[in-house]
Every structure is written in structure tokens, then in C-alpha cells.
Amino acid sequence: MVANQLRRRGIHDERVLGAFAVVPREAFVGSDQQDKAYADYPLPIPHGQTISQPFVVALTAAALQVKPTDRVLEVGTGSGYAAAILATLAARVDTIERFEDLANAAAVALASYGNVAVHHGDGTLGWPERAPYDAIAVAAAAPEAPPSLLQQLAIGGRLVVPIGNADRQMLTRIERTSETDYKRYIVCPVVFVPLVGREGWPE
Secondary structure, three states: OHHHHHHHHOOOOHHHHHHHHHOOHHHHOOHHHHHHOOOOOOEEEOOOEEEOOHHHHHHHHHHHOOOOOOEEEEEOOOOOHHHHHHHHHOOEEEEEEOOHHHHHHHHHHOOOOOOEEEEEOOHHHOOHHHOOEEEEEEOOEEOOOOHHHHHOEEEEEEEEEEEEOOOOEEEEEEEEOOOOOEEEEEEEEEOOOEOEOOOOEOO
């Protein structure tokens, strides 16, 4: 997977590639999908959600430029796989999932990662108790970057979020440069499930 799906397609961050080499994707995939654990496409999980394609997880992680000392927030825990990748790169990861059963299952799958806390709640509102964050990854498509997430970003911090409509989005990197200023960069077009919540799409 690392050589063919990631490095060959332009992921060159060696720390990101190293994380993918050591995190067992099969540990986050259902027993009925073990033969597809390393497939180059998203896999379904309950509630119409998905485990993102490995390349997209890697693209997000690379765009975040996570450092070993970083405090990271992930919105949309899903299976917990991306949180495991981020936990391998960062000092601490808080991850939020709106479906309680998915949050509980991910907490079990992530039990061996001592620097990850799984929370059940509205991810569009972030997790202010542990803010500010050096990096925030959003694993669902928003109509716009949620204001709460922008506010919980440390100065110099990076937010990566798919922004657009239900059919197509642009993976966007937002860097906070001061208390009031942010810079935006387009990474690439993507398709994600919708980010549902108070500062996202309605239920």
C-alpha cells in the first residue's frame, strides 16, 4: 500500500509514510471486509459512513504537516483508522464522532494508543476543553469551515477540511496566521460524506 497507493501518487512525507507502514488497517475494518482492508477505495461502515481511501487519509495527514509535539483534533472518528495514523504522528489526538456506537467501537480499536481520546458529540463544534489545537482534520464535507473549529485552532495551526456541496468538494488547508487572519490553500478535489451538525449540514 505505501509504495503503490501513496508514494507512487505523490505522498512524499516520510513521517506520514512511516505511520501508514506501522498502523494495521485491518484492525479497523470489519471481519467481513478483511480481504479489502488495503484496497485503494473507501469501505462502508454503519450509518452510511465510510473508512476513507488510504490515499485521502495520507493526503490529509501530509497537508496537516503534523509535528511530534502537536495537539491534534479529528472531526469524524469513524472506524478510528485515521486517528491511529494521526496518533502515530502527534503528541495527542482528540477525535469526535457523532454516532455513539461508532465512537464506542473506535475507542476499543484505539485502546492501545495511549495518546488518543475518543469523544461522542457534535464535531462541528470541536472540543473546546482541549483547545487550542495545532492541527485539525475534518473527515466529512462542510459547506464552509465551521467557525468553532477556526476559533479552536492555535495561531500557526492548520485545519484541513473538504469544503463544497454534497456531490463534490475541495480539500482545503487553512492556516491561522493571527487572532483574526487565516490563509487558505486548495489541495485537490475530493468527495466525502456530509459533515452534519450545528455548524455543518442539517440532519
